[in-house]
Amino acid sequence: MDAQVGPGTGQATSSALRRALVPLALAQFICSFAGSNMTVMINDISRDLDTTVQGVQLSITLFLLVMAALMIPGGKLTDRYGRKRCFLVGLSVYGVGAVISAVSPGLPVLILGNSLLEGVGTALLIPPVYVLVTLLFTTTVSRAKAFGIVSAAGGVGGAAGPLIGGVITSAVSWRAAFVFQALVIVVIVLLGRRIEDPLPAEPQRPFDLGGAVLSAVGLVLLVMGIMAADDNLWLCLALIAAGALVLAWFLLATRAKERAGREPLLSLSLFRNRTSNLGMITQNAQWLLLSGLSFTVAAYLQVVRGYGAIETGVIFSATTVGLLGASLAAERLARRSPQRTLIVAGFVVTVAGVVLLLLMAPGAASAWAVVPGLFLVGVGLGTMLTPSVNIVQSAFPEHEQGEISGLSRSVSNLGSSLGTAVAGTILVAGIAATPQRAYGLAVAALAVIGCVGLAAALALPRSSGVPVATRVAAGQ
Template sequence: MADPASTRPSTDLRRVLIPLALAQFICSFAGSNMNVMINDISEDLGTTVQGVQFAITIFLLVMAALMIPGGKLTDKYGRKLCLNVGLTVYGVGALISAVSPGIGVLILGNSILEGIGTALLIPPVYILTTLLFTDVTSRARAFGAISGMGGIGAAAGPLIGGLITTAISWRAAFVFQALVVVVIIVLSQKYVRDPLPADRTRPFDAGGAVLSALGLVLVVLGILLADDNIVAMLALVGAGALVLVWFFASTRAKERAGKEPLLSTALFRNRTSNLGLVTQNIQWMILMGVSFVVSAYLQVVRGYNAIETGVVFTAATVGLMLSSLAAERLAKRRAQRTLVLAGFAVTIVGIVVFLVVVGLSDSVWAFVPGLFLIGLGIGAMLTPSVNIVQSSFAEHLQGEISGLSRSVSNLGSSLGAAIAGTILVAAITTQPGRSYAVAMSVLAVIGVGGLVAAARLPAVPPSPAGSPAVPSQPRRPAQPS
């Protein structure tokens, strides 16, 4: 097969990046923009902070639970078809959310339909990027643009959502999402081409999809119950762990029987990729955790409105944009491992600075230094972590690793909102200062875990693995890790 990058003009490839990056932007935006609408939504729909937190977490959880099956479906039905179906489902969910009369309909539109749409559309974004951008420099640039837009979407979500909510209504923020989706669909139809044919005869492991999704759902729901019922929490987390063990056991059994499972166990035998997945999970856990904790604190404790809360988050957005825009230049000068290590170090320092400065001053400016450093650190490591994972595997495993990679990242987002949110909500009305400080401290400790994982990454990554059908793979220059 001809190299896709060599058969298409570079200008066309740059155009391809526009809809792909916008798709990642809007999905990340959806995961964080509701944080500044907590008061508006709860008052309008007659619910509580816990109710809005539940809706946010379920959205992130649905994405995480269905991302692996979504990635696998791209091989069977094609990457472009899955992208467009996902965008359509997402847009319908956004419109339902915009007219929701109660929290139940909001959960249906935002948490369920937008979550399903995201799980279908995000894996194709990363698979197409990996297949179309084949050399080190262009792939680093492409992942930099897409991951950067994802991080910017998450960081700028509070600001954009706050502007729309204050100027019009929180419902208009969902209309905005639907309009962006329409633009992406139009651009996708014009510029995006799938370099590989779909294989409709390829089997799909429905049983594995159910087990993997159920296991992840039970674990995160258990964490959400931590402040209400510790026995129920332990029961759900334990049940989720058992279901996931069942999933892996059934996967190995299917491989031994010569059947194609939902995920190849070869994905978990790559040490570099495994460590990269850990760093991805923790990055998004910190980003979404910080976003929820600070947003809730500003609105519930400080009494800030949506736009004021969003403006505070501009510091994180600026930091993230600066480091994301420098991703290509940094990738040429520094090893990917070095960038991930530096990113975690700066992020941890940012959380410490945030706690110290905000603890000493009631000024709104006290939030700026810490949030800026957090955004700067996370932006610096988003792209190299993605490149580490995607470049660890050959072409025929891209559907599976993309789904797994995005699932792990979105699981981090849902865990960040669940863990930090649970700590904060548990005592925000009685001990607001202490609960928010504890939640941020927990995120800093989690960041240390990411730093340790990054330190264990190899300085020089191995060649893409798992492709006996492509004999030239071991002799290719190593992709950036």
């Protein structure tokens, strides 16, 4: 036996834990897949729904933004209603959204199904994934393996989304990609019914509705402001300022509730852990890079180079191969190298890949010149996704897992939405007039983000990154 179900609940066999891990990893896979597969459908969706590249970007960004805005409340609800219940309800809402997206006659209905319902469903189901992994796998080795599998599933879903989406779109239609998502959701629901929640629900636990509204509105205004930069600079600045003010209001209200002895949506004590704060910055940067590069390169290949969905997906398979290979080696690497070292190395390799994308793609005769850069990005991300998650989740005790899981996933998904918003806004603003320059500016912006992530990784305390093998030998 390598883990326990939870405090006072007895032992669980390795096979039972593996069965529980399958639907959790599949859930992370399909949610990450949903955030990236639409990038290869830009031309198909825009033609079919009589919209524009910017319209498709809006749908993708709103999906990621709804996830980010509601992930913290979603994490809090896991304590009140139970992790398994939130997981299954989230899957159901997501599945309904996927079906609506598949039959959508226009962009507004696509936004309802994909951006809103799938986004809400994801915000409900993802926090329980990370809380359950933390509670079910209680030893250092088993938890590291479990987070490695879940993180790899998410990374592969995000990286393989363009390839799988491209194949489905070319073979059938872009609508079939949403049918595929709905079918996977059905499988996850059937498998997820076997999961046992290690801790009882706390239905009497208060829920800070006001804090949930303020945090969601603040994040939405912030990202929408960034998206407005290509149309109206004053609107952009106004929305960003409004978002910052609402988030400041949220923080002040949270502090007042804590001082009054009331339970807020998010305890400010979570931000007093320096290691966790830096870990979340690295998570944000990782998903920002993956999402931003997926949209930028996919739009460039389709709109500028004239590639179809399947050709674009095949080119993106370089990222999938690199990420999957690095993820498969993650456990061995974690036994030999500190987690901090792996995160730093991951950013170095990723930034090198982004630089290659910046230097080789615009002037190359063939679009296949982006393959080496995409491969390096995949290797870098695969190397650091798992240690970043493990550092954050393991920094807090069981009773704070719901909050930190929601906060951590919100930070990651905010990175995804910012990646599409920032890179997409730069690209869309100039792709019609000066496509090479627009591509270069978007990728250069992402390179800067990679350097910020690298700086955060270098600032991580060295003591936070002891190799798994060393901790096991020390009895931890």
